[in-house]
Amino acid sequence: MGYTIAEKILINHxxxxxxxxxxxxxxxxxxxxxxxxxxxxxxxxxxxxxIDYVWDPNKIFFILDHWVPAPTIxxxxxxQDCRKFAxxxxxxxxxxxxxDKGICHQVLPEMGFSRPGMLIVGxxxxxxxxxxxxxxxxxxxxxxVSVVFATGKLxxxxxxxFQIIMSGKFNKGVMSKDFILTLIGNISTKGAIYKSLEFxxxxxxxxxxxxxxxxxxxxxxxGAKFGIxxxxxxxxxxxxxxxxxxxxxxxxxxxxNYENTLEYNLxxxxxxxxxxxxxxxxxxxEEVEGIEIDxxxxxxxxxxxxxDLRIAAKxxxxxxxxxxxxxxxxPASKEIYMEALREGLMEIFLSAGAVVGNCTCGPCIGGHLxxxxxxxxxxxxxxxxxxxxxxxxxxxxxxxxxAVVAASxxxxxxxxxxxxx
Amino acid sequence: xIEKIDGFAYILGDDINTDDIVPSHTLTMRDVDEMAKxxxxxxxxxxxxxxxxxxxxxxxxxxxxxxxxxxAVYVFKVLGIKAIIAKSFARIYFRNLINLGIxxxxxxxxxxxxxxxxxxxxxxxxxxxxxxxxxVKIEFEKLPNFLTKILEEGGILNQLKKTLxx
Numbered sequence: 223m224g225y226t227i228a229e230k231i232l233i234n235h236x237x238x239x240x241x242x243x244x245x246x247x248x249x250x251x252x253x254x255x256x257x258x259x260x261x262x263x264x265x266x267x268x269x270x271x272x273i274d275y276v277w278d279p280n281k282i283f284f285i286l287d288h289w290v291p292a293p294t295i296x297x298x299x300x301x302q303d304c305r306k307f308a309x310x311x312x313x314x315x316x317x318x319x320x321x322d323k324g325i326c327h328q329v330l331p332e333m334g335f336s337r338p339g340m341l342i343v344g345x346x347x348x349x350x351x352x353x354x355x356x357x358x359x360x361x362x363x364x365x366x367v368s369v370v371f372a373t374g375k376l377x378x379x380x381x382x383x384f385q386i387i388m389s390g391k392f393n394k395g396v397m398s399k400d401f402i403l404t405l406i407g408n409i410s411t412k413g414a415i416y417k418s419l420e421f422x423x424x425x426x427x428x429x430x431x432x433x434x435x436x437x438x439x440x441x442x443x444x445g446a447k448f449g450i451x452x453x454x455x456x457x458x459x460x461x462x463x464x465x466x467x468x469x470x471x472x473x474x475x476x477x478x479n480y481e482n483t484l485e486y487n488l489x490x491x492x493x494x495x496x497x498x499x500x501x502x503x504x505x506x507x508e509e510v511e512g513i514e515i516d517x518x519x520x521x522x523x524x525x526x527x528x529x530d531l532r533i534a535a536k537x538x539x540x541x542x543x544x545x546x547x548x549x550x551x552x553p554a555s556k557e558i559y560m561e562a563l564r565e566g567l568m569e570i571f572l573s574a575g576a577v578v579g580n581c582t583c584g585p586c587i588g589g590h591l592x593x594x595x596x597x598x599x600x601x602x603x604x605x606x607x608x609x610x611x612x613x614x615x616x617x618x619x620x621x622x623x624x625a626v627v628a629a630s631x632x633x634x635x636x637x638x639x640x641x642x643x
Numbered sequence: 644x645i646e647k648i649d650g651f652a653y654i655l656g657d658d659i660n661t662d663d664i665v666p667s668h669t670l671t672m673r674d675v676d677e678m679a680k681x682x683x684x685x686x687x688x689x690x691x692x693x694x695x696x697x698x699x700x701x702x703x704x705x706x707x708x709x710x711x712x713x714x715a716v717y718v719f720k721v722l723g724i725k726a727i728i729a730k731s732f733a734r735i736y737f738r739n740l741i742n743l744g745i746x747x748x749x750x751x752x753x754x755x756x757x758x759x760x761x762x763x764x765x766x767x768x769x770x771x772x773x774x775x776x777x778x779v780k781i782e783f784e785k786l787p788n789f790l791t792k793i794l795e796e797g798g799i800l801n802q803l804k805k806t807l808x809x
Contacts, residue, residue, distance in 0.1 A: 246787060262670065263713050271804050289671065296671035347711045347735060363713035363739035365799055372803060377789070411658060412705040416734050445705065447734055500658055587667040606709060608662040615666075615685040 224475025226383040227450050228418035231358045231472055235341045243382040243481070253335060254370050255283045255344035257326050261303035263364035264345065268307075268371055276311045277374035283335055284308050285317040287325045290582040293590035311371075324555030324581035327351040327439065327523035332557050334465030338453055339472050343370060348523050348605065353438035353450040354431060356457060356472055358418075360447050381418040381447050382481040388425025390489040395640035397533070398433035399525055399603065399623035401486065402440040403494050407504025409484075415445030417481070420474065425488045426451055431460050432529035439524045440605050443501040493638060495601070496621035499609045507626065507638045516598040517548045518631035519612075520624050521579070522586045525603035526554030528561055530624035535567040537628040537642050538574040544634025549576040550592040556581055576631070588612045594619075601630045645795055648746070648765040650725045652757050653697025655686070661709035661736070665718055678714060679721040694722040699765070701757045702729040707736025716743050726765055728752070728772070741790050744798035748772070750783045767791065 225233070233241055235249040256264065276282065284304070292298035305318040315335075323329045327348055330336055338356035343349065345367050352359035362376070370376055386405070392398075406413075419441050426434070434451050441449030451457070453471035461469070493507040520526070520534055531553060543549045551571050553559040559581060562568055571578055577592075585592035586604040594600055594613030600620070602612065607619035622630070625639035632642060663686055665678060672678045683690040690697070700719070706729035707715060716739040719727070726746040740747040746767055757763075761776040770785040785791070796802040 246789065259712070263717065267800060270800055271807065273807060294671060296673060299673060300671050345711060347709065349711075361711040361735050363711050363716070363735055363742065365713060365742035366738060369742075369799060369803060372807065411708060412731055415705065415731060445708065445733060587670075589667065606660075606662070608660045608709065610666050610685050611662050 223479065224477035226418065226474050226478045226480065227420055227452070227472050228358055228381055228383055228448050230474070231339060231341055232378060232380055234339065241380050243380050245380045247378055247380060248375050249341055249378050251281070251343055251370050251374055251376055252340040253281050253283060253342045254367065255326055255330055255342065255346070255349060256367060257285055257346060258288045258300055258304060259345035259364055259367070260284060260307055261300035264367050265303055265307040267364055268368045271368065271372055273372060276371045279312045280314045281374070282313050282371070283315045283330055284313050285323060285326050285329060286321060288583045288587060289589050290321045290580070322556050322581070324553070324558070325523045325526065325583055328526065328554035328558070331355060331435070332464065332555060334461070334467065337461065337465055337467060337469040338457070339470045343376060347442045348439050350442050350446065350449050351435050351439040351523060353441070353448055354434035356451060356453040358448050358450065361442065379416065381416050383418045383420055383478070384414060384482045384484065385480040386419055386421050387423040387483065387485045388421060388488055389423050389485070390425050390487040391428045392488050392491060395625050395643045396491050396493060397623040397625055398429060398436040400494050401488065401491050402437045403496055403501070403504055403621065404491055405486070406440065406444045406502050407494070409444055411444060411500060411502035413444050414441065417446050418448040418450065419446045421449070421451050425486065427454050427456070428488070430529055431456060432527040435527065436524055440501070443605060493623060493626055493640065495626065495636065496607055498607050498618040498620065501606060501621060507636070510620065510636045511638055513620070513636045514599065515547055515601050515630055515635060517550065517592060517594065517600040518627045519550045519585050519592055519600060519602040519604065520627045521550070521552030521554065522583065522604040523554060524605040525624050526552055526558065528558055530603065531558065531562050531567050533625045534628035535570045537625065537632065537639060538576070539570050541574055541632055543575040543631045547631055547634045548592070549574070549631040550579060550585060551576045552579040552584055552591070553581055585612055601627050601636055603627045645767050645791070648699070648725045650699040650763060651697055652699055652701050652759060652761040652763055654757065654759045655700060655702040657703035658705050658708055659702055661707060661712050661715040664707070664715040665712060670712065670714060675717065675721055679718040682718045682722060691722060694724065696760065698723055698725050699763050700724060700727045701752065702727065704730045706732050708733040711735045713739045713743070716740050716745060720745060741793050742799045744794055744796070746794055748783050750781055752781070756781060767794065
């Protein structure tokens with residue numbers, strides 16, 4: 223009986239010789255990522271344990287990204303609490319002062335901290351993003367973070383795995399975001415609760431690393447615990463410049479057991495959006511085309527990467543955005559920001575009338591740099607469109623690809639990018 | 644052994660997400676009582692004030708979907724919520740519930756089984772919910788032993804503290 227990728231990595235991090243789905247096991251954690259939650263509930267909970275150490279200060283990655291730089295006094299105080307904790311427990315990878323770095327889920331992989339075969343947890347539900355790098359990664363709450371800080375271990379329920387076999391390539395104007403939204407719409411926001419999604423096939427290999435990250439990022443919107451890609455040359459090329467640490471590529475056994483198999487031909491995917499107020503509320507672009515928007519946002523851990531900025535620049539080049547619409551663009555990291563600067567994308571964005579912000583989660587959680595007012599409508603490249611997510615509870619968010627966001631900013635209404643590319 | 648839980652039903656629908664429970668604007672608040680006042684504010688602004696009359700939450704599918712923010716469990720603890728019964732839970736939310744010592748119970752239900760204000764008694768040891776108002780008993784699959792032990796300790800950190808000292 224063979225194993226899936228998730229099962230193989232879980233076994234490697236346990237002291238067991240065999241495991242099966244549904245079983246509860248203890249695993250050793252390779253790395254834990256924490257952000258502002260450290261100054262939220264984590265530091266208060268951890269102090270209750272009355273210990274003066276963390277299990278391994280070298281296996282903690284700490285960065286501030288949600289409210290950066292602090293837009294309010296309360297956020298500034300939260301940042302102070304975070305930094306105090308990181309210093310008290312002597313975190314090695316402490317980026318609490320480097321507010322220029324960017325969003326955790328972009329910066330951590332860029333710095334080579336997510337490598338094949340690793341088991342990573344983080345104080346953020348979109349920790350699943352690192353599955354694009356052939357490792358197991360998932361989000362946990364503040365108390366679980368405290369348990370890992372103290373012991374380096376965590377219990378897991380071995381998940382059943384879904385195999386998603388992808389073939390073909392996207393047509394012009396279609397992106398990984400359209401694929402993952404389509405998948406969530408098909409299986410629903412509860413369709414993969416507790417499951418590990420494994421992406422297989424030539425179609426997956428055809429995707430860029432940026433595109434894979436978008437898909438792994440949003441598997442949690444279908445309830446999944448992991449969203450993991452197979453290793454290939456593209457991944458190894460990416461890693462060469464990022465890490466000198468050894469790693470072991472993990473592939474599933476031929477006779478691995480999958481609870482469900484879904485097949486997608488990427489050439490059949492078309493632009494879609496998630497209508498308010500649920501990421502599973504999917505509609506084809508033709509159904510929502512023409513809906514007037516107040517704001518367009520391009521950024522976040524889901525879609526703030528070079529691939530996303532490049533397609534937006536292609537659409538915006540030489541054009542002005544609609545005069546009654548605001549466009550906010552936030553690169554996911556400083557590395558991306560500077561690359562976009564060198565490529566001339568920033569000039570295109572600014573000339574078109576976009577506001578370009580510093581690297582932060584910002585508007586995605588209604589934090590700052592583009593909060594929505596009452597009854598405003600936003601088309602956004604982010605991951606959640608819950609009621610009040612980006613501001614006032616009467617505002618509405620449509621989730622879409624960077625191409626749809628850019629095309630919509632041009633027209634002042636939701637638009638099909640295939641018509642402007 | 645955990646004593647029987649006695650309380651009153653408060654009904655919610657499917658896909659109640661963590662932003663519904665604690666909106667993002669509350670997350671930088673340092674005073675948890677202030678944060679707890681905003682619990683479910685976009686769905687029912689009176690919820691926090693009346694939580695004693697609805698201290699067992701009955702929800703539909705995918706309860707707690709969304710963020711890892713543990714505040715979405717903690718505010719319920721602050722408000723004295725005794726248990727959450729749902730058709731299904733989001734993964735991180737379920738862990739957070741048990742970790743903070745609030746039982747999460749998975750039950751398939753409809754309006755003939757639970758309505759707002761029903762007086763319920765939950766026995767975790769027997770795996771039975773008694774709806775005293777409607778006079779019906781509902782069985783559920785008991786939690787694995789190691790999770791029940793976490794609940795008995797009042798949360799995983801209480802348990803861990805003992806282990807670290809032992």
